[in-house]
Structure formats: C-alpha cells, structure tokens
Amino acid sequence: MSRIECDLLVIGAGSGGLSVAAGASQMGASVVLLEGHKMGGDCLNYGCVPSKALLASGKAAHRQAHTQAFGVADQRPQPDYAAVKDHVQAVIGTIAPVDSQERFEGLGVRVIREFGRFVSPGEVEAGPHRITARRVVIATGSSPLVPPIPGLDKVPYETNETLFGLREAPEHLLIIGGGPIGMEMAQAHVRLGCKVTVIEGLKALGKDDPEAAALVLDRLRAEGVGIAEGAMVSRIGGQAGAIEVETKDGSLFRGTHLLMAVGRKANTERLNLQAAGIETRANGIKVDDSLRTTNKRVYAIGDVSGGLQFTHVAGYHASIIIRSALFGLPSKAKTSHIPWATYTDPELAQAGLTETQARDIYGVKLEVARFDYSHNDRAIAERKAEGFIKVMVFKGRPVGATIAGHQAGELISLWSLALANRLKMSQIAAMVAPYPSISEVNKRVAGAYFTPRLFESSFVKRAVRLVQRWIP
Numbered sequence: 001m002s003r004i005e006c007d008l009l010v011i012g013a014g015s016g017g018l019s020v021a022a023g024a025s026q027m028g029a030s031v032v033l034l035e036g037h038k039m040g041g042d043c044l045n046y047g048c049v050p051s052k053a054l055l056a057s058g059k060a061a062h063r064q065a066h067t068q069a070f071g072v073a074d075q076r077p078q079p080d081y082a083a084v085k086d087h088v089q090a091v092i093g094t095i096a097p098v099d100s101q102e103r104f105e106g107l108g109v110r111v112i113r114e115f116g117r118f119v120s121p122g123e124v125e126a127g128p129h130r131i132t133a134r135r136v137v138i139a140t141g142s143s144p145l146v147p148p149i150p151g152l153d154k155v156p157y158e159t160n161e162t163l164f165g166l167r168e169a170p171e172h173l174l175i176i177g178g179g180p181i182g183m184e185m186a187q188a189h190v191r192l193g194c195k196v197t198v199i200e201g202l203k204a205l206g207k208d209d210p211e212a213a214a215l216v217l218d219r220l221r222a223e224g225v226g227i228a229e230g231a232m233v234s235r236i237g238g239q240a241g242a243i244e245v246e247t248k249d250g251s252l253f254r255g256t257h258l259l260m261a262v263g264r265k266a267n268t269e270r271l272n273l274q275a276a277g278i279e280t281r282a283n284g285i286k287v288d289d290s291l292r293t294t295n296k297r298v299y300a301i302g303d304v305s306g307g308l309q310f311t312h313v314a315g316y317h318a319s320i321i322i323r324s325a326l327f328g329l330p331s332k333a334k335t336s337h338i339p340w341a342t343y344t345d346p347e348l349a350q351a352g353l354t355e356t357q358a359r360d361i362y363g364v365k366l367e368v369a370r371f372d373y374s375h376n377d378r379a380i381a382e383r384k385a386e387g388f389i390k391v392m393v394f395k396g397r398p399v400g401a402t403i404a405g406h407q408a409g410e411l412i413s414l415w416s417l418a419l420a421n422r423l424k425m426s427q428i429a430a431m432v433a434p435y436p437s438i439s440e441v442n443k444r445v446a447g448a449y450f451t452p453r454l455f456e457s458s459f460v461k462r463a464v465r466l467v468q469r470w471i472p
C-alpha cells in the first residue's frame, strides 16, 4: 500500500470536487482528487449537460412545427431519436475535456481513479493508496432515489443514469415524479414525438411559486403532456414495453417505458463515514454553516451535503470552503441569494424567497412588484409574450424574485446579484437596459415598484405644480 500526504484531499470529481481541486491547486496547495467513476460527475454525464442538450433537440423540433405565425410555413418535424442521442453525446464530448483527468493533472492535481473510504478520522483509502490530508472535502454527489414501490423491481425502468443512453424512442413514456427532472424530460420527449404522462404524488413543480409553476404546466399540457397530480404511486406491474402504474386513488396508467424521477439520495454508502466520526442526517451529510462535518477537518459540499442540489450551488460551496481550508478564514454558506431555473419552455426561475415564503416572514409589510411579458416589445416580436416577473420587496430592497417566461434562467442572475449585495430597487431602476431586449422586464418591474409612488402620489403632484410655477 502506497502512502500519500497532501494539504487537501477531494473525494469526488463532479461539479463541487472539480471546483475545489482546481482552485486549491492553482493557489498553491498540494491536492489529491479521487474519482471512482466518470470525471465530471452527474452534471456532465447524466444531469445538466445531457438534459439541456436533449431539451435543445426538442426545441428545434418544436420550432419547425411552429413557424407559420412568422410567415414561414410550418414543417412536420422528423426527429430521429438515435441521432438526437448522438447530439447529446457530442455535447458531453465537447465539454468533457474541461473536466478531464489530463486537464486537472495539468493544473498540478494528483488524480486517482478509485473510490475513497475513510479508515480513520484522518485517513482515506483509495485502491492501493492510503492518503493523509490536512483537510478532506467530501463531494460525492447524489444518485437517483429509487423507492421500494411494490412491483418496481420486476419491470425495466430508466433513471437519469440510463435515459440518455436509450437509443429507441419510447412510444409512451411514463414519468413518476413531476419535479424539474420529470418536467424537463417530459417536454423534451413530447417535442420529440413521444407520448408522455407524468404521475406526480403531490403537486408538479411543487418547490416553485404556484402561479409560475401553473404557467409552465399549462403550456406543457397544451403541448400534449399528460400530468396527473395528487397521484401517489402505490404499485407497478406489467412487463417490458407494457408498464402499468397504479396510484393510491386507484387510477391506472399504461405506457411502454418508465422513468423514475422522484428525487435524489446522497452518495455516502462507500465512504465508511463512521470510521471518521462523520454524522449524517435524513438527506445527506450533517454540516454546519461553514460546511464542516462533525469531523472538523472534513467538509462536505454539493449534493451530498443535503441542501439545494444544483451545480452552481456545488461551485459556490467550493468557493466557501477554499476560503476556510486554505486561508483559515471564517466563511459561511448562505442560501438567500441562490437562484435556480427549470429549463422548460417557458423557463421557470427563482432567486431568494418565493411570494409565500416572503409573506410568512414580512406579512403585510411585503410589497410585490410585477411586470408581464405581454408588455415587453421584444417578447411580442418573438411571440414569447407569455410570462411574468414578480419581485418581493421589503423596505425598498428585493428579498426574492420569480420569473416564468422566455429566458427566465438568464434574467434571474440580476436578482441573485441584487440579493447578494443587498441592492435597493432604486439601483435596479437606475439600470438602463437596451431596447428592445427581454432583459427590460428586469428594469420595468423595478419601474412598476415605483409607479404608485411617483404617478399616484398627491404629494408628488403638488410638488410638480409648485416647482412648475417657479422655474422659467
């Protein structure tokens, strides 16, 4: 067994682990990075990247079929599912070098392609190596949760780890779970010519603002996605090509393929956490505000730490712990400015508090500013005028923003900036957005916040009349 000593040991080469390893190594720390499976983790191989590439194919097909309104005859799209999957793999292949072993070795990181497991509070074993590090970062991510639904073990089913490798188009895809994975994959598949039914136990897109979620769900239904809500699955039967899903209320759904999209479970089993005195909680490894585990020399970041499960959150976590692990400076992870977006068409994006959360905290003192896409000239020109932005404001500062509409995932960054820096609505209103751009909705919502103060104020009206009497 070889012995290795380093400043920082990173376990897992996904979104979080790669960010820590790259940053720490370039700042002069000796870094060892363990990866037992694919470099790039879930996001590159089975998550964000393939799902967005598949959605892009769906969008291309949908566009072909909806050009008449622009004066260009519609065409019947002829998607070739296997070719679409080639596109998905090509996109992964284009991005993969950025996450590759070679690139990281070039940055000075020692990359070991083995799974790691703790053997003591300060030592990790990986294949033939025993590694001692000043600090350890667990960034092992999450896997699809497959609940023990009776009958599920007797039928073939897909998860995000197998779906992107499927070469034959599902004739009728049943999706259990109406979260972001379920709804993104539903729209991609319906646009690629598959029949799709989503079976959701509670409320589809239930973590989002209900009004914004409803706008997206209406659009998906209009495109032909069947969405059953309040439909908790109780039993699964049938066989390959003829799957049956039964719900607690007795409804029966039949389809040819099944996708399980009911959430995630943290990747902790291989780590032998007890040997290191690291405690877990229901959804992952227990961490404090600074992302330290119950073993103070060990951090946990990204999906495995059980909070918001997004690539940009894993990257943000990496920046937080680099500060404390390398420089010994205090640093805390916040969630108040974290955005997320679901890349359906229209997109759905959130930063900070939803209206319901903000009302619970600020009560009647909360103000909600709103602007509809139907008043945005660019959106009208592009025939994307369906959607809205609303911003939750307390004492002149935004505390949350919700956007449902074209490019919502792009527009939301401004609100993360505003929340991170405690900007005022007046500072957003001072921005000038180019005309005609979709991003004008961000300025116009700030304008909407000030409209009653400026245009419906008798004080302002009196002041203007007075000044007008005096100025030449």
Ligand SMILES: Cc1cc2nc3c(=O)[nH]c(=O)nc-3n(C[C@H](O)[C@H](O)[C@H](O)COP(=O)(O)OP(=O)(O)OC[C@H]3O[C@@H](n4cnc5c(N)ncnc54)[C@H](O)[C@@H]3O)c2cc1C
Residues within 6 Å of the ligand: 011, 012, 013, 014, 015, 016, 017, 034, 035, 036, 037, 038, 039, 040, 041, 042, 043, 044, 046, 047, 048, 049, 051, 114, 115, 116, 117, 139, 140, 141, 142, 160, 181, 267, 270, 271, 301, 302, 303, 304, 309, 310, 311, 312, 313, 314, 343
């Ligand atoms: C279908 C889908 C779509 C998604 N779309 C988006 C999106 O659009 N935007 C977004 O922000 N997020 C998206 N996500 C979420 C995003 O993929 C995750 O939040 C992100 O990958 C988490 O990064 P991570 O570093 O925590 O884990 P991962 O990226 O999963 O990386 C963990 C790595 O650790 C390795 N590993 C595990 N155990 C060990 C061990 N013991 N030793 C060594 N290595 C180990 C794994 O093999 C893996 O490579 C999506 C997820 C899915 C499933």
Ligand SMILES: NC(=O)c1ccc[n+]([C@@H]2O[C@H](COP(=O)([O-])OP(=O)(O)OC[C@H]3O[C@@H](n4cnc5c(N)ncnc54)[C@H](O)[C@@H]3O)[C@@H](O)[C@H]2O)c1
Residues within 6 Å of the ligand: 147, 176, 177, 178, 179, 180, 181, 182, 184, 199, 200, 201, 202, 203, 204, 205, 206, 207, 231, 232, 233, 234, 261, 262, 263, 264, 308, 309, 310, 340, 341, 342, 343
């Ligand atoms: N665009 C993005 O950023 C993006 C896209 C996809 C995934 N992700 C990340 O991946 C995570 C996982 O996504 P997800 O969609 O799997 O999880 P999720 O937890 O968001 O949604 C799962 C859904 O399944 C439902 N469900 C659970 N058990 C059920 C049952 N027995 N019968 C019927 N419905 C059931 C739940 O009520 C829930 O609505 C997300 O929370 C997100 O963090 C992000």
